[in-house]
Amino acid sequence: MPGPLHDVNVLDLTWHVAGPYCTKLFADYGAKVTKIERPGTGDPARSIGPFFHDKPHVEHSALFLHLNTNKRSVTLDLQSTNGLRLVKRLVEKADVLAESFRPGVMERLGLGYEVLRRLNPRLVFLSISSFGQTGPYQDFESSELTLFAMSGAMIGEGARDREPLKYAGWQAL
Incomplete structure (x- = not known):
């Protein structure tokens, strides 16, 4: 039986714990979640143990596997023309985009809210940051x-x- 969110498409640009946990909940309820990972290292959670058989490996992190169950993953360089083009194509088909960058990063990448809204007016934009997008602590290191x-x-x-x-x-x- 499909989950209640089976017809929802989520584009996941989150990393570490808070963002991936949020998008894991979407996936657990049946949403189609596509995680975008950076080339080379992927999500930093891949390097956090414990590891299967206590052997550190990017495919064996229990934390990463737990947070990314039921998701598809693709590696894209968001600082490349081709990577941005592909992300924008995914945005056009998405219902939800979740990101966990520091304030201003999405804008610098050319993926700010206004750009995404023009690409997909029905897109729900989730921005998950430690200290918010505005206010006195927005630029604090987390x-x-x-x-x-x-x-x-x-x-x-x-x-x-x-x-x-x-x-x-x-x-x-």
Whole structure:
């Protein structure tokens, strides 16, 4: 039986954890999700363990495999003319585009909201960033430590006279 989102096409330009988890939910409910990965390294989550048989490999990351279940993946260079042309063709057929770049990156690539809206007026544009697209913190660098500090989660961690301490394991970025 097809899922409730079986007729929804999602273009996934997200990486690490928060964005891929969002698009995983679409895929889990039956949407056709196409993940765009950068040439060479792909999604950085591919290099985060644990790994199958404890052997690090880009195809064996449990985190990456969990976050990208039920998705198709294609490698495109978004800084190349051909890569941009192909992404724009995919946008024309998409219902949803999810991205997790820093503010301004999509515009610099020539894929800002106004451009995408002209290509596909019905497109739902999801922008997932640690500190938002506007406001006083929009340009802050994001890391687990920064996010813990900004959220208040570090209040009971570490000691005043020592370096900051982070929680064990990977948290959503």
